Amino acid sequence: MYSSKEISVFDIIGPNMIGPSSSHTAGALRIARLAANMVKKPIKHVTFILYGSFAMTYQGHGTDRALVAGIMGYDTEDKRIKESFRYAREEGLSYEFRINREEKGVHPNTVDIFITDEDGEETTVTGISVGGGRAEIKKIDGVDIDLSGDYHTVVIKHRDLTGVVAGITHILSEFSINIAFMKLYRENKGAVAYSIIEADDTIEGAVIEKIEELPSVYQAFLIEKM
Numbered sequence: 001m002y003s004s005k006e007i008s009v010f011d012i013i014g015p016n017m018i019g020p021s022s023s024h025t026a027g028a029l030r031i032a033r034l035a036a037n038m039v040k041k042p043i044k045h046v047t048f049i050l051y052g053s054f055a056m057t058y059q060g061h062g063t064d065r066a067l068v069a070g071i072m073g074y075d076t077e078d079k080r081i082k083e084s085f086r087y088a089r090e091e092g093l094s095y096e097f098r099i100n101r102e103e104k105g106v107h108p109n110t111v112d113i114f115i116t117d118e119d120g121e122e123t124t125v126t127g128i129s130v131g132g133g134r135a136e137i138k139k140i141d142g143v144d145i146d147l148s149g150d151y152h153t154v155v156i157k158h159r160d161l162t163g164v165v166a167g168i169t170h171i172l173s174e175f176s177i178n179i180a181f182m183k184l185y186r187e188n189k190g191a192v193a194y195s196i197i198e199a200d201d202t203i204e205g206a207v208i209e210k211i212e213e214l215p216s217v218y219q220a221f222l223i224e225k226m
Contacts, residue, residue: 025066027129028054029081030226031111032070034137034149035125037223041117046071046095052108054129055099067111068095076133143194145185149226151198154208159216160186160193167214168195174210177201192218 036043048067050058058064062081069084072091080087088095109129116122126139137147140155147153158164165184172179178200186193203222211220 025062026076026133027135028063029066029070029076030135031127032067033073035113036071038125038221039115039117039123041119043071043115044118045116047114049098049100049112051100051103051106051110054109054111055101064097140194143185143187145194147196149223151180152203152225153223154197154203155221156195156211157218158193160190161216164216165195168211171210175207177203
């Protein structure tokens with residue numbers, strides 16, 4: 001079940017977008033763009049698995065073109081979206097779409113994105129389009145999370161150990177970054193964890209570099225406010 005929440009007029013109308021449906025184009029593009037931010041090396045191949053409404057109308061509504069455009073970092077008003085397949089080929093990015101109509105109980109606008117970088121390393125991201133061009137990331141590499149891209153955000157992959165979060169917040173304090181929200185997600189105690197920090201202020205690349213120097217931090221990703 002997906003609970004309702006208070007929404008604004010902008011949530012209903014959505015942003016300007018190249019395509020017939022904000023949920024199926026702008027929302028899809030935002031999912032893919034957020035997913036691409038989780039990969040630091042050049043992306044070589046992407047597999048999109050589509051569920052629910054995405055699976056039924058992805059070609060007619062331009063969801064497929066929007067997803068590819070998002071992986072390449074386009075914004076929702078970029079006129080290249082309609083030709084994103086051609087631009088992907090020119091950049092050496094291969095992609096494929098698969099349909100899953102058997103899975104039940106998923107949000108109607110859900111996509112799993114399997115990203116392979118130039119070194120063959122794979123990152124898996126699950127996202128949903130929630131209406132009005134808005135999107136949320138719900139899983140990274142199988143770990144349940146909640147990420148919208150509505151704030152300047154740092155995503156940190158680290159071991160679930162005492163002191164790691166304290167070290168991260170200390171660095172943010174050193175750079176005078178005001179934390180709006182901070183959330184911690186983990187698979188199991190002592191296993192891989194993700195800290196997601198949403199801030200009111202722009203976050204510099206130097207913050208990411210400093211965080212990645214911490215023991216037990218695997219990677220940190222900067223996601224600019226979308």
